[in-house]
Amino acid sequence: MSTLIAAENLGHAYHDEWLFKNLTLGIQPGQRVALVGINGAGKSTLLKLLAERFNPLEGKIVKNKSVKIGFLDQEPSFPDGHSISDFIFSTENKQQQLIKEYEELIEDPNPDEKTLNRLYEELSEHNAWEYEHEIKTILSRMGITHLQQQISTLSGGQKKRLALAKLLIEDPEIYVLDEPTNHLDIDTIEWLEKLLTSGNKTILLVTHDRYFLDNVCNTIVELDRGKIYNYNGNYAYFLEKKSEREMADESTFQKNKNLLKKELEWMRRMPAARTTKSQSRIDAFYDLESKTKQRSDNQSVTLNVKMARQGNKILELDHIGQSFDDKPIINDFSYTFKRADRIGLAGKNGTGKSTLLNIITGHLTPEKGKVSTGETTVYGYYKQGGLAFNEKERVIDIVKSDAEYIKMADGQTISASQLLTLFLFPPKKQHGMVEKLSGGEKKRLHLMKVLMQNPNFLILDEPTNDLDIDTLNVLEEFLENFPGVLILVSHDRYLLDKMSEQLFIMEGNGEVGIYNGNYSEYRISLETPKEKTPAKAKEQPVQNTAAIPAKKLSFKEQKELEDSELKIAELEAKIQELSNSLLTIDSADYNKIQDVSKTIEGLNQELEKVTERWLTLSEL
Known part of the structure; x- marks a missing residue:
């Protein structure tokens, strides 16, 4: 099978530090490859190199010139002064230009009949009606309806969806996708999964969404400390094989460490004696020392900051209502929060999730109803947009601006530097500038600042965006043990399933439904037809369960x-x-x-x- 694209002896550095060297990777037709690794490992850089966005410092990218690559950046950029229509429809594609003219015309409340008839004929002549339907479906799924709208007026999430829509319409030979599920609601993610697995698409992607990884990818490539490890299988297979590799690595490391001790004793003998020894053994010592130093122990983020005391009264929403431009967003919703509530907030984009969160946290006073907050309630609100960090400020100064010392759950007090180390920011990064952090590392820093507030009412709005899977695993462990109230907004179905015991469903018409269960159970309930109960069943007496004797313990x-x-x-x-x-x-x-x-x-x-x-x- 011929390779569509390959990286040969690739090497690239960022801020004078090598991300990887001598890296080799090939992608075959029909492979759907997920690139995984911790934040800062160089995943996004490798994607951009393979998408030929810039040239590597070492090595080369090899591909046939006729192979078309479609690239979805984590934060897409757009030409100035363009409308959505200008960006979506290629001037070099006759079918797309006809569709563009047709779509723009039917947006007009009084379209010219003569022009409309001409377009009907030309679209039929170029067999473009099916293509027009496909384009409309993609645009609709991405929430793009007003083609004349200027791109500059769109939010960050809308721009990401627009860039993804264009790539899907172009349908390139190779899809290179950096966090494609960010800013998509769950229904759209599930639709995207089906689209990407139809046909024989070749895909290289980075995503934190574990269900998406398992459902879409058939190959996992791990980027770990500048090296590539290939796993032919889905994400579950990767986890199994990675565990086996790490056990083997641990065994090799211990052998190297023991050997290094012996060699170190030999090297420390009198300088005069060393000159009589084999030069090859000396060279071997330095090589072994280098390998042992490169190996970093498996670190993990330790999220065990102290939680503020929580009283009996936490938060009460009493018949709240809110609308914008006469459109109902929340209609007569009441709920009394209880200790250890674990609530997933679900609904399509634009149905009012952020509005409800702003009302809960007091950032918005509802038009109707009353919000009553307990005296001891302390909010920790991790917002989707993140924090606006000063890029020229040192990482450690950002933490010290909140506190020089932080109290942990066990009562121990640690310094800002020690806390940063627990969050996988080594001293070198602590004293470096924020601008040198990757997108995921900035999100991790934001999460850390939220937890430093010692909240007992934690709201996480899309916490999984741009975080590596290792950090997500530890975040989940923290949330499982978090005794306070948790509200989770996420398109990550795995996280919703694991962390929520109840759902608030924003239904889009102002109604907020409450479902007892996690997201997968909710979806199954929607797909399972409800059986009608026969009328006479209501007349049957309820069985007295107390009459059934329970089995007694010996x-x-x-x-x-x-x-x-x-x-x-x-x-x-x-x-x-x-x-x-x-x-x-x-x-x-x-x-x-x-x-x-x-x-x-x-x-x-x-x-x-x-x-x-x-x-x-x-x-x-």
């Missing part, structure tokens, strides 16, 4: 149940104590860190077994 089982509860509490306390101790261990003391980590892993396995048995006994 004395031994009852004792085991009580002991299990105590054991669970004991194990959880030990795990917490050891986890806290990891923060105080010197990062250079790898052996101690490894010993404590292994102990925690063993305790977690024991906790899982005890909890499983406790659940079994509880159900009995």
Whole structure:
């Protein structure tokens, strides 16, 4: 099978630091490749190089000149003074120019009949009616209706959808997509999945959306510390094989480390003795030292900041109503928030999700109804637009502007620099300028500043945009243990399924529906036809469930149940104590860190077994 595009010995640097060197990658026709890796690894740079947006510092991109590449940038740019119509329809495509003229004409309330008849004939002559339908479907799905609107008046999300619409209309030989699901609602994402997997499309993409990865991609390419690792399979297969690779890497690292100790002793002997030794052994030592230094231990973001105390009264929405330009956005909605509420906010773009959040946080006073907030409620609001950082400011100064020292959940006080390190900002990045951070790293910094406020009512509006999957996994772990109220707005179906127990559905007509369950359960409920209950069924008496005797536990089982509860509490306390101790261990003391980590892993396995048995006994 011929390669459509290939990178040969590619090398590129950013701000005088090499992202990768000697990198080789080939993409075959019909491959749907996902590029994964942590923020700052160089994923977006590699996409731009393959899309020929600029030239690499080393190596080359090889492809046939006739192969057309369509590139969706993370933040697309547009020519000045263009309308949507000018951008969408290519001047070199006769069919598109006819469709453009036709679409512009029918937007006119009084179209010229003679011109309209001529266009009908020409569109038929060029077999463009099916193409016109495809274009209209794509534009409609992306929420693009007014073709004469100037691009400069669009929001960032609308511009991203416009750029994606043009690429889908052009249907290139290779799709290169940087975060294609950002700013799309879930219905549109599911439609896009079907479109991209139809036919034999060749795709290279970066996305944080794990359901999208699993449903669309058949190859995963990981960019890790400047190296490429290929996995022929979907995202679930990648996770399995990556785990195996990391275990092998750990084994190799330990062998290298032990060998380095021996070689270090040899190198430290008297300088006079060293001159008699083999030069090749000296060279081998420095090579081994380099490999060992390059290896960075698997770091993880530790999100365990303190939560403010929460009182009995949290937030009450009493018959609130809001409209804009006589269009109802929220109509007579009431809800009393309870402790540990976990709510997913769902609905198509433009149905009023941001309006509801602004009312909840007090940024907007509703036209009708009353909002009553508890005295102890502390909001943490992670907004989709992010924070406007001063690009010339140092990262550490941005954190210090809030606080020099931060109190963690365990009562420990740490410095701003230590907190940044926990969030995977090493000292070099802490003292660097914000402009040197990647888009995902800026989002991580924004999230960190929100959590520093010690909120007990956390609102996350599209938190997954531009964050790498490793950071998302740890964010999920934090949210699972977060005891306060959580409202989550996300197009990431995986996150909604995992984190929400209830949904507020913005239905688009002012109504806000409440569904008890997660997003997948909600979608299944929509697809499952509701059976009508026969009228006589209402007359049947309700069965007295109290009459059915419950299975009683034996004395031994009852004792085991009580002991299990105590054991669970004991194990959880030990795990917490050891986890806290990891923060105080010197990062250079790898052996101690490894010993404590292994102990925690063993305790977690024991906790899982005890909890499983406790659940079994509880159900009995």
